[in-house]
Amino acid sequence: MTGNDINVEDFRQAILKWYDKARRPLPWRAPKGKFPEPYHVWLSEIMAQQTTIPAVIPYFLKFLNKWPTVHDLASATADDVMQNWAGLGYYARARNLHKCAKVISEEMKGKFPQTQVELEELPGVGNYTANAIAALAFGKPANVVDANVERVMARIFAVTEPLPDSKPELKKLAGTIALDETKRAGDYAQSVMELGALVCTPTSPKCGVCPVSQYCKARELGIQNALPVRKEKGIKPQKHGYIYWITGPKGEVLFERRGEKGMLGGTIGIPTSDWVERSLPKKHLPLAKSGKGGKVLVKHSFTHFDLELHGFAVILKDTKTIKEERYFWVPHKEATNLGIPTLFKKALKQFIE
DSSP states (O other): OEETTEEHHHHHHHHHHHHHHHOOOOTTOOOTTSOOOHHHHHHHHHHHTTSOHHHHHHHHHHHHHHOOSHHHHHHSOHHHHHHHHTTSOOTHHHHHHHHHHHIIIIISTTOOOOSHHHHTTSTTOOHHHHHHHHHHHHOOOOOOOOHHHHHHHHHHTTOOSOBTTTHHHHHHHHHHHHTTOOSSHHHHHHHHHHHHHHTSOSSSOOGGGOTTGGGOHHHHHTOGGGOSOBOOOOOOOEEEEEEEEEEOTTSOEEEEEOOSSSTTTTOEEOOBOOOBSSSSOSOOOGGGTTOEEEEEEEEEEOSSOEEEEEEEEEEOSOGGGOOOTTEEEEOGGGGGGSOOOHHHHHHHHHHHO
């Protein structure tokens, strides 16, 4: 059995033998020979989207300690979930996580579906995550392809077409090895991801200790360091706005619950103006008319744009003048204990200092 001139069975045996010795003891992984809890797999996979494993681990442990089962997570409030997610980024994931937990708890009696097709019907579960849960939690043959797997396949098969255009080809090539797997499907999926994380790294791959180096066409051609090729990224747009430090007569601080849509949707934060690509917005928020500009300048980089927010301080004599439901007051000493996104943590630190 071959996949583009690779002996599939030999490839699998070699990488699984390596994985049995080299696998990291990640908190969502089960002991050898056992399947992990589907809840643990799902939670870790959602958290790991666009996020590094070291960053995910403390959040995973915190969520598991606070909500040990999917029923517990489903029973939590959306605000509580969002605050405990704060700092992990990509907040639509947290909103969908909570929605998905409710579906599994209330409609499926806590049982995760086992097939990729059924899993993809859940809120926030795309093709990759569905394949990962099917393979890791239930041992179903599945083509699990993340950035690590793409890099391994680009080197094994010497694919020189740049990413992201080469994604379909890399997924197809990965499937020539993965989809025929009938035993240890979850371990095989994790072994390739683990190889990309520990050995077949983005820079300076450790080819000398790679368990499948004999199958690597890129190494044979001496181009492993140049793969995968990526298209040059354009210059990020620059956005600007104001961020408002609004305090009451007793030093209380005004926060807001941001709308569900848009950047940082559904999170708690310090009020801001609109974010625009010109120098600064022409208008302040109506509640900030009496404010003053200062030295606070908050810089933050999102995936698709960079942001600069200029600090603006407002002191109100009467907190009752703020009547909109999305705003709420927090005692000054408790402001730093809120679970808020990194952008607002940066601002809070500067305003307090």
